[in-house]
Amino acid sequence: MSVLSVEALRKTFVRGLARRRTEALRGVSFAVEPGEIFGFLGPNGAGKTTTIKILMGLIFASSGTARLFGTEVGRREAKQRLGYLPENPYFYDYLTVVELLDMVGRLHGLPAAQRRQRASALIEEVGLGHAAGRPLRSYSKGMLQRAGLAQALIGDPELVVLDEPMSGLDPIGRKEVRDIIVSLRRRGKTVFFSTHILSDATLLCDRVAILVRGELRDTGPLGQLLSPAIDGVEVLYTADDELGARIAAGPGQHERTSEGRVARVADLAAANAVAKAVLEGGGTLLSLAPHRQSLEELFVQEAAAPGRGAEAGS
Ligand SMILES: Nc1ncnc2c1ncn2[C@@H]1O[C@H](COP(=O)(O)OP(=O)(O)OP(=O)(O)O)[C@@H](O)[C@H]1O
Ligand SMILES: [Mg+2]
DSSP: OOSEEEEEEEEEEEETTTTEEEEEEEEEEEEEOTTOEEEEEOOTTSSHHHHHHHHTTSSOOSEEEEEETTEETTOHHHHHTEEEEOSSOOOOTTSBHHHHHHHHHHHTTOOHHHHHHHHHHHHHHTTOGGGTTSBGGGOOHHHHHHHHHHHHHTTOOSEEEEESTTTTOOHHHHHHHHHHHHHHHHTTOEEEEEESOHHHHHHHOSEEEEEETTEEEEEEOHHHHSOOSEEEEEEEEEOOHHHHHHHHTSSSEEEEOSSOEEEEESSHHHHHHHHHHHHHTTOEEEEEEEEEOOHHHHHHHHHHSOOOOSEEOO
């Protein structure tokens, strides 16, 4: 049974007197299985937060279904088994992180002793030990994000839903959050998080879904979404002008850089032909680098792909 799933989910926001409509979700379906780290990827405005808010029961879908632990969202039982970090965590800012965790722990029904013990362990884990006694209003953005993560974990939930958990964090903070996410999986938890920081997704996720303008473009293991095939080869070499011009007259794109001359060709056979010409012509081969599609490029390509605009007048 899936821990979290949405099916044919649609959400249209209607705003203002002009009744401007925004189709934030246009029929999105995917499922997250137990024990997975599942990345929800998409550029700004793709509909990630909208999907998560529907799953958290904070807003209603226009149509379609959203399920947690196999039952439609909005049931109290599911909330107990769930930890949630909102995109813009709003906390009672006069509280300290200790008090915040105590409050959220109480909502999860934890007894006092367990709340205290879990709170102090989590505060250390998210790196807020030095600021535990300070009110949240004195926290920086990154510190608030860490406090938000701690409150999502206080109930020791089976499922952790994090909307942009790395946002506002410096590289060390991001590494710490990644480590926490990995340790959650080790303990058998399921983690669903949204991000547009692609390197974090590459490092963490078992599977991802890529959302663009309210439509799912792809779901699966990153390794499968990224074509493993070589989509080009870069040959770096030095040569005199006569040899360089001869090679540049051949197939591919050619340019000069501070390091030498670069030939970008379609495949390994073409690259080897360039290398042979370089060596036979008395030039020096510096490198030959096959290129595979990165997540970054997939993302840019998906975002640029033609699709209907998000906004539609009525
Ligand atoms: N309350 C709202 N009223 C009107 N439009 C909304 C509302 N909330 C979201 N939208 C629109 O829905 C679309 C999706 O927004 P959403 O916040 O889900 O995107 P996102 O993928 O989370 O983006 P980001 O990466 O910037 O957080 C956007 O076009 C946004 O303007
Ligand atoms: Mg968002």
